Amino acid sequence: MxxxxxxxxxxxxxxxxxxxxxxxxxxxxxxxxxxxxxxxxxxxxxxxxxxxxxxxxxxxxxxxRPRGGINEWLHWLPVSLHKKLVYVIKRICGDSRFPLIARGKKLVPLLNEIGSGAGxxxxxxxxxxxxxxxxxxxxxxxxxxxxxxxxxxxxxxxxxxxxxxxxxxxxxxxxxxxxxxxxxxxxxxxxxxxxxxxxxxxxxxxxxxxxxxxxxxxxxxxxxxxxGALHQADSAALRNAAATWHDEMAPLPKPLVVVNIGGPTRHCRYGADLAKQLTNSLQSVLATCGSMRISFSRRTPQKMSSIILKELGDHSKVCIWDGEEPNPHMGHLAWADAFVLTADSVSMLSEACSTGKPVYVIGADRCTWKFSDFHKSLRERGVTRPFTGKEDISESWSYPPLNDxxxxxxxxxxxxxxxxxxxxx
The missing domain is CATH 3.40.50 (Rossmann fold)
Known part of the structure; x- marks a missing residue:
């Protein structure tokens, strides 16, 4: 490579x-x-x-923004108006106890404190x-x-x-x-x-x-x-990540293919059917891979992750990140020889395309509106290729990296x- x-x-x-x-x-x-x-x-x-x-x-x-309960329905409001509405409701309902609303079988607070999120x-x-x-x-x-x-x-x-x-x-x-x-x-x-x-x-x-x-x-x-999107994965950050993850990733058989799986969005809709298609395609290219590492995002539906875990979790060449810290994302960017990505995340694609390494995309045909235009621009630049399962991962290709x-x-x-x-x- x-x-x-x-x-x-x-x-x-x-x-x-x-x-x-x-x-x-x-x-x-x-x-x-x-x-x-x-x-x-x-x-x-x-x-x-x-x-x-x-x-x-x-x-x-x-x-x-205020979070929890009815606040999830108010995110379309300007944040200043949202906070004023929260203040009015708190004045009416009191500061110590708020009405509850049912979400399926789970009761959640109507209002949470502003800025109460972790971190x-x-x-x-x-x-x-x-x-x-x-x-x-x-x-x-x-x-x-x-x-x-x-x-x-x-x-x-x-x-x-x-x-x-x-x-x-x-x-x-x-x-x-x-x-x-x-x-x-x-x-x-x-x-x-x-x-x-x-x-x-x-x-x-x-x-x-x-x-x-x-x-x-x-x-x-x-x-x-x-x-694409701006990001922090510059050359200095990737050099640091390469050193940090050296002991874990340097010994992995080459080529190493990194698979990042996001989740459906309003303009990139998919579900279990794409997970099955992705699983079949990944199984087809395993013969030309030395090793494969798979990561899910917080937006990945459980139904999708379950399908991939069931079909690939026990394969000797495959390692699936369990979601526990430390997050190997930067290490993956530094050590991967090729990427397979779902089409939903502009940020995820922008980072991978800044490395100059092969980037294969699955699900771009299901994207609409401006996200379809984004994927078209990447393909026309030679930055990405559709992932079909017929690829020989050992065959590398390159392009001028995105440097946004x-x-x-x-x-x-x-x-x-x-x-x-x-x-x-």
Whole structure:
């Protein structure tokens, strides 16, 4: 198998002393990440901060929604309205006891405390006024503040920070915010988010609802387009993972194929039938594999995982991760010779396609709307191939790896330069 040389993450700006670059008032040394509690979104922001070279000086704030019971039905509301509604219901029902609703045979609380999820104790609740005040009050000592946010619930917070401290912050919104892009200094969006503007999509949208489908207009000057999602799996991270997992994965017979199985989504629908198809195809390629490691995600339905465990769990070449820590995901990215992935996760595909190693995809034919467009773009670039079960895994192939995170970081540097600012790790 021919090794693939991964692109190095961009280094921070190194050059003349700050006095010749405009002084401390034009040098960004720190960042704030606004998250929504979902790793797929937060990893994109942290990955961008890593690529910019300031990961050692960033803080994470989180926009959290009430969870549990009826709250699961209210996620379509803007997060601020959702919280206000929670407050009103708590005032009516009392703080100590909340009505219960039945979910099947299980009773669950109507309301849970905001931010009560595991792991939130060390992460501050995002407050636009507090962050903007901090940016203004520390500007003379610390310089400008970079704000990176990702996910629908972070849009109002990030835009408010920009409005409250426009001279002290540079705000980057990752993932398309649907409308009013001028609220941000920079928007980083995958190309497939603009699928609704393509002729194919326009033909599928009834004319009377076209004006309600976002985005409404082509990318503006402050939009950076990517192929896939940003992530943290850069060359430095993979080298560290290779060292960490060396003792466990280096002895495995080659080629090592890593199989990552996600779960159905609104635009990528599948179930037990795909699990059976995947199982049959994996059994067919085992003859050309040295070893195979399989992982499920938290979204994988039990019916799917049960089928795969039953058919492949006892095979001598197969190891199925049991879900216990430590998570081998980064080790798999570093040591795999090829990947077989389900089509549902843009993040999972983006990470694998950044390695330059063969990536086979199953289930892309079941994806619709912009996700179908995403898979089409990967195939046209030669980055992925459909997984049929007829592959010879020992035969390698390569392609120019996706390098979205580093390329987006360069665009951020360019935008900062146009403003007269620079980055200093």
């Amino acid at each position: 021919r090794p693939i040389r991964l692109p190095e993450p961009p280094s921070g700006t190194m050059g003349m002393p700050e006095i010749f670059e405009g002084g401390i008032y034009s040098v960004i040394r720190r960042a704030v990440v606004i998250g929504n509690g979902y790793s797929g979104a937060e990893n994109q922001s942290v990955g961008l901060v890593r690529a910019l070279g300031i990961s050692e000086r960033h803080s994470i704030y989180r926009v959290t 939130l104790s060390s992460i501050l609740e995002a407050d636009a006024k507090q962050i903007a005040t901090m940016a203004r009050e520390t500007f003379e000592k610390e310089g400008p503040l970079l704000v990176v946010a990702s996910g629908r619930d972070t849009i109002s917070i990030a835009s408010s920070i920009k409005r409250l401290a426009p001279e002290n912050v540079f705000v980057v919104q990752v993932q398309h915010p649907r409308s009013r892009l001028n609220r941000f200094d920079l928007v980083i969006s995958p190309q497939h988010d603009y699928y609704p503007l393509t002729p194919q999509a326009q033909e599928r949208i009834p004319r009377f609802i076209q004006r309600w489908i976002t985005p409404y207009e082509p990318p503006t000057k402050n939009v950076v387009l990517t192929v 995170t580093a390329e987006a970081a360069n665009k951020v540097r360019q935008a900062l330069s146009e403003r007269g600012w620079t980055l200093r790790p």
